[in-house]
Amino acid sequence: MTDNSMEKMSVVEGSYATAHAVKVCRPNVISAYPITPQTHIVEDLSQFIADGEIDNCEFITIESEFSALSALVGASAAGARTYSSTSSQGLELMHEVVFNVSGMRLPTVMTVVNRAVSAPISIWNDHQDSISQRDTGWIQLYAENSQEISDLTPLAYKVAEDKDVMLPAMVCMDGFILSHVFEPVILLEQDLTDEYLPPYRPEHFLDTKNPKTFGSFADPSVYTEFRYMQQMGMDIALKKIEEAAKEFTRIFGRDHGGLIDTYRADDADILLMAMGSVVGTIKDVIDEARSDGIKVGLLKIRSFRPFPVEIVRKTLADASVIVVLDKNISIGLNEGALCTEVKSCLYNTDINTPVIGFMLGHGGRDIPKGTIHNIINKGRHVAKSSIKVENEFVDLRGDLI
Amino acid sequence: MSRLAPGHRGCPGCCDAMAANFVLEAAGDDIIVVSPTGCLEVMTTPYPESAWEVPWIHSLFENAASVAAGIESALKALGRKGNTKIIALAGDGATMDIGTLGLSGAFERGHDITYVCIDNEAYMNTGVQRSGGTPYGASTTTSPTGKESFGNRTQKKNMPAIMAAHGAPYVTTTSISYPKDMMRKVKKAVDIEGPCYIHAHAPCSTGWRFESSRTVEIGKLAVETALWPLYEIEYSEITGVKKIKNRKPVEDYLKAQGRFKHLFTKEGGEKEIAKIQDIADWNVKHYELE
Numbered sequence: 172m173t174d175n176s177m178e179k180m181s182v183v184e185g186s187y188a189t190a191h192a193v194k195v196c197r198p199n200v201i202s203a204y205p206i207t208p209q210t211h212i213v214e215d216l217s218q219f220i221a222d223g224e225i226d227n228c229e230f231i232t233i234e235s236e237f238s239a240l241s242a243l244v245g246a247s248a249a250g251a252r253t254y255s256s257t258s259s260q261g262l263e264l265m266h267e268v269v270f271n272v273s274g275m276r277l278p279t280v281m282t283v284v285n286r287a288v289s290a291p292i293s294i295w296n297d298h299q300d301s302i303s304q305r306d307t308g309w310i311q312l313y314a315e316n317s318q319e320i321s322d323l324t325p326l327a328y329k330v331a332e333d334k335d336v337m338l339p340a341m342v343c344m345d346g347f348i349l350s351h352v353f354e355p356v357i358l359l360e361q362d363l364t365d366e367y368l369p370p371y372r373p374e375h376f377l378d379t380k381n382p383k384t385f386g387s388f389a390d391p392s393v394y395t396e397f398r399y400m401q402q403m404g405m406d407i408a409l410k411k412i413e414e415a416a417k418e419f420t421r422i423f424g425r426d427h428g429g430l431i432d433t434y435r436a437d438d439a440d441i442l443l444m445a446m447g448s449v450v451g452t453i454k455d456v457i458d459e460a461r462s463d464g465i466k467v468g469l470l471k472i473r474s475f476r477p478f479p480v481e482i483v484r485k486t487l488a489d490a491s492v493i494v495v496l497d498k499n500i501s502i503g504l505n506e507g508a509l510c511t512e513v514k515s516c517l518y519n520t521d522i523n524t525p526v527i528g529f530m531l532g533h534g535g536r537d538i539p540k541g542t543i544h545n546i547i548n549k550g551r552h553v554a555k556s557s558i559k560v561e562n563e564f565v566d567l568r569g570d571l572i
Numbered sequence: 573m574s575r576l577a578p579g580h581r582g583c584p585g586c587c588d589a590m591a592a593n594f595v596l597e598a599a600g601d602d603i604i605v606v607s608p609t610g611c612l613e614v615m616t617t618p619y620p621e622s623a624w625e626v627p628w629i630h631s632l633f634e635n636a637a638s639v640a641a642g643i644e645s646a647l648k649a650l651g652r653k654g655n656t657k658i659i660a661l662a663g664d665g666a667t668m669d670i671g672t673l674g675l676s677g678a679f680e681r682g683h684d685i686t687y688v689c690i691d692n693e694a695y696m697n698t699g700v701q702r703s704g705g706t707p708y709g710a711s712t713t714t715s716p717t718g719k720e721s722f723g724n725r726t727q728k729k730n731m732p733a734i735m736a737a738h739g740a741p742y743v744t745t746t747s748i749s750y751p752k753d754m755m756r757k758v759k760k761a762v763d764i765e766g767p768c769y770i771h772a773h774a775p776c777s778t779g780w781r782f783e784s785s786r787t788v789e790i791g792k793l794a795v796e797t798a799l800w801p802l803y804e805i806e807y808s809e810i811t812g813v814k815k816i817k818n819r820k821p822v823e824d825y826l827k828a829q830g831r832f833k834h835l836f837t838k839e840g841g842e843k844e845i846a847k848i849q850d851i852a853d854w855n856v857k858h859y860e861l862e
Contacts (some may be wrong), residue, residue: 199649200642229645233638241635241674245606245642248629251649253642271631377604377627377643379656382575383624386613386630393619481666 176424179357185317185349186211188356189256189282192324194219194538195364196280199371202231202242206261207282207294208346213256216454223460225412236261240268240279247277248385250376252328255279258346259286259300260354263388266304272339273308273401275386278331278371279339280324285447285498286346287534295535296346298447299500301510308401310340310408311476313446317354319427320344322419323473325359325368329415332371345448347535357425405477414566430479432471433486439468441550442490446472446514449496449531449538457545468549472509480516487517491554494523498532506530506562525558531565575601575625581615585784587774587791588612589689590748592661598755599686599762601626603657604643608636608666612690613696636660638674641683657686657762664691664705668731679767680737686761686768689731690748692776700779704729707799708845708851710831712779717834722844727851735769736805742806743767744812749775749791753802753814773800781830793825798852801859818862822849 183191190212193201201220203213220230233239236257245252257265262283272279283301287293301311312327314320320342327340344350375383389397409430416429432455436442443453450471460467471484472479487493497507504511510528517526528545532538542565553559574593582589588611594605605628606615615628618625631639640658647653667675669691678685694712695701702715706724711717715724736743741764746754754772761768775790777783782790794800797820804812823845826832835848836840856862 200645202642202645227649228649229649231641231645231681233641234680235673238635238638238641238674238677241631241638242642242645244631244635245629245639245644246646246649247642248639249604249643249646249650250652251646253646267632268635275631377629379602379604379627382625382627384617384624384628387617387619387622388614388630389619 176357177426180355181358182353182355184211184351184353185200187215187321188321188358189324189344190215190219191358192321193254194225194357195361196325196328196368197252197287197370198225198228200229200231200234200246200255201254202245202246203255203257204233204236204239204261206236206258208286208350209256209258209261210314211350212282212284229300236264238293239269240265240272242270243279244272244277245553247279248275248377249444250371250373252371253279254281256282256284256423258284259288262300262304263288269304269307269309272513276337276404277339278328278337280327280331281339281341282320282324283341283343284346284350285343291533297347297496297533298343301341301343302499304341305476305508308338309340309476310474312340312474313343313472314349315448315450315471316335317349317356318425320349321356322423322427323424326404326412326415326419327534329368330373330408330411333411334374336404336411338401338404338408345446348448363422367419367457397514409477409479428430428471428473430474430485431482432473434469434471436468436486439466439496440460440491440554441465441467441547442470442487443467443494443496443547444470444472444509446475446509447498449498452538452540453543456540456547459540460544460547465547465551473511476535478512478516483513483516484520484522487524490524492527495526495528495552496546497528497530500530510562525553527553527558527560528562529565536566541547575819576616577623577625580623581618581692581776582611583784585750585777585787585860586615587692587776587787588615590658590755591688591772594748594751594754595659595661595688595758596626598758599657599659603659604629606636606640606643606658606660608662609633610663610666612661612663614697617738620630620812629735633666634670635674636662636666636671637685637687638680640685640687641678641681642691644683644685658684658763658852660685660687662687662689664693665690665695665703669676669702670728672792679735679740679769683710683767684765686758686770688758688770688772690725690772690774692774692779693728694778694779709835709848711834712831717838721802722834722838722841723831732769732805734773736808738767739808740769741766741807744769745773745800745802747773747791747795747800747802749788750802757804779831782828786828790825790828793820793828796820797825798861799825800853803859810859813859819856819862
C-alpha cells in the first residue's frame with residue numbers, strides 16, 4: 172500500500188462504505204424495506220438523500236421487500252438505474268420477484284447483507300439466504316471486506332448493464348461481520364467512478380413516444396429460448412467480470428482478483444475454498460500453517476454466479492486435496508453449495524483430486540482460527556490416505572443434539 | 573381513440589376488453605399501463621404479439637401497484653414525468669386479495685398513479701374460483717352450491733372504502749355498463765395529481781354464466797338493483813352519488829345469471845335472496861341512492 176492510498180483512507184462502517192459506493196454510482200431509484208442487518212445501508216442512503224447529495228434520485232420507503240423489488244421492476248423498465256438492499260427473510264419474501272427481474276433482463280443491483288434464515292429466527296450471519304437464490308438468474312458476487320464490497324458495487328452495475336449481459340446482480344456481504352464493523356476504506360471517488368461506470372442507457376424502456384410491451388406470456392413454443400438466453404448472458408458475464416475487474420484496477424489502482432482470487436495457492440498441496448469474510452481468517456491461518464511448513468493455499472470465489480468453472484479447474488489442478496468451506500447447507504444432501512459446485516466442475520475431467528466439505532458459521536457461529544487449523548489437518552489426512560468423511564458440520568455442540 | 577388493438581384473445585362480450593378500451597379512450601396517449609397477471613394480460617400479450625399501442629408492462633400477480641409506483645418514481649428521477657400518467661389495470665383478485673399490500677403502500681405514499689380495479693367478482697383466468705370480490709350467494713368453482721351450500725358465504729369486501737380510508741384525492745366506483753360515467757371518472761382521475769382508485773364493476777359472461785350479448789344489460793341491473801352503487805369519494809368524503817329511479821328487486825339481477833341459479837331452484841333459496849335484498853337496501857340507505 173502506498174503512502175498516498177493511506178492518506179485517502181477513512182475508518183468507516185462497512186454499511187457506510189456500501190452506501191457511499193451506491194451514491195457515487197448515481198442511482199435513479201432506490202427502493203428498500205428495513206431489515207437487520209441491512210438497516211445501516213438504507214439509513215445512510217436516506218441521509219444522503221436528505222442532504223441532497225444524490226442528484227436525480229427517488230428513494231421509495233416501501234412497505235415490504237416484495238414491493239421493494241417490484242418497484243424496481245417498474246423503475247428499471249422505465250430506464251432508471253436502480254438499487255435495493257436486503258437480508259435473509261427479506262430476500263426470501265422477494266423470491267418471486269427475484270426470478271422475475273432476471274427473466275425480464277433488468278439490471279438491478281442489490282446488496283444482500285447475508286443473514287441466516289428462520290426458523291429458528293436468527294439475525295446473525297451465514298450464506299443460506301443468497302445461496303437459496305442460486306438458480307434465479309442473478310449474478311452473485313461475494314465480498315471479503317469493506318473495501319471489496321465498496322469496489323464490487325460499481326463493478327456489479329457495469330457488468331449487469333452491459334448490453335450483452337443485461338442480468339441483475341447481488342453483491343453479498345456478511346451481516347455484522349462486514350456491515351457493522353469499522354475498517355479503513357478508500358471511499359470511491361466520484362470522478363473515478365464516473366470514468367469507470369457510464370450512465371445507464373437501456374436499448375428498451377417504457378417510452379410513451381415509442382411504446383413497447385414488457386412481460387408478455389410465453390407459450391411452450393417460445394419459453395425455452397428465454398431461459399437459454401439468460402444462460403448466454405451469464406456465459407458472457409464470465410468474461411465481462413474479468414474485464415470489469417481489470418478496468419477497475421486500471422482506474423482505481425486496487426486489485427481484488429476477477430472471478431476468483433488466490434492466496435499462496437501456486438504450490439499448495441491443500442487448497443481451501445471459501446467465499447466472503449471468512450477468507451480473511453483463512454489467510455491468517457494459511458500464514459501460520461505455512462510457517463509450520465504446511466503447503467496450504469486459498470482459492471476465493473468472488474463470482475458464485477456465473478460460476479467460473481474453467482478457472483476453478485485450472486487453479487485446482489495441481490492440489491492434492493480440495494477443502495471447501497460453506498456457510499450454508501443443502502438439507503437432505505448434507506453438503507454446502509460451493510462444495511457441490513466444485514465437485515460438479517471437476518467431474519468429467521482428468522482431475523481426480525479428493526474434495527471434502529465443511530459446513531460452518533451457521534447463524535453467526537464464530538469461526539476461530541483453531542477451527543480452520545483443524546480443517547487443514549483433516550485435509551492433510553485425506554491427502555495422505557483417503558476420504559473418511561466427505562462432508563461434515565464443524566464445531567457441533569454435542570450437548571444440544 | 574382507444575389504443576387497444578383489435579384481434580386480442582378476449583371472449584365474446586369480454587368485460588376486460590371493454591374496461592381497457594374505456595380507460596384508454598379516456599386517458600389519452602400519454603400513459604404507461606401496468607397489468608398484473610390475469611385475463612387481460614393473457615389475452616393481449618401472447619409473445620411475440622401485443623394488442624397494446626401504449627407502453628405496457630406486466631410483472632407478477634400481486635405487484636401492479638408497486639411496479640406503477642416504481643415507474644412513477646423513475647420518470648420523476650429521470651425528468652421525464654411531465655404529464656405522463658401511470659395507470660394500473662387489475663382484476664379483483666389482484667387488487668382485493670393478493671395485491672392489497674402493495675396497493676395500500678402505494679396509496680399511503682401518495683404516488684401519482686391511477687389504479688383501476690376491473691371487478692368481475694372471481695378468479696376468471698384460472699377458472700372462476702372465489703375471490704374477496706365474490707358476492708354473497710354466488711356459486712364459483714371454490715364456493716360451489718351443493719347439498720349444504722348456497723354458494724359463497726361472505727359479502728364482497730368493501731374495497732373502495734378501504735382505499736378511501738387512505739385519504740386518497742379520488743376514489744370512485746363505476747361500471748363498464750356506463751361507458752360515459754366510467755370515462756368521465758377515468759379522465760377526472762388522471763387529471764388529479766396523486767393516487768386515484770377506480771373500482772369498475774365488470775360482468776363476465778363466462779364466469780357469471782349469461783349470454784355474451786348481455787354484458788351491458790347485466791351490469792346495468794347491478795346498478796338498478798342497488799347491488800352496485802355508483803359514487804365518488806374525494807379525500808374520504810362522498811362527493812357524488814348516482815341516484816336510482818324505480819329501483820328493481822335483486823331477483824331481476826340474480827335470475828339473469830347462472831351463478832345464482834340455485835337460489836331459485838333449491839329449497840330455502842328465497843331466504844338467501846332476502847339476505848341479498850338486505851345488502852341492496854343497506855346500500856340504498858348508506859349511499860343515499862334514492
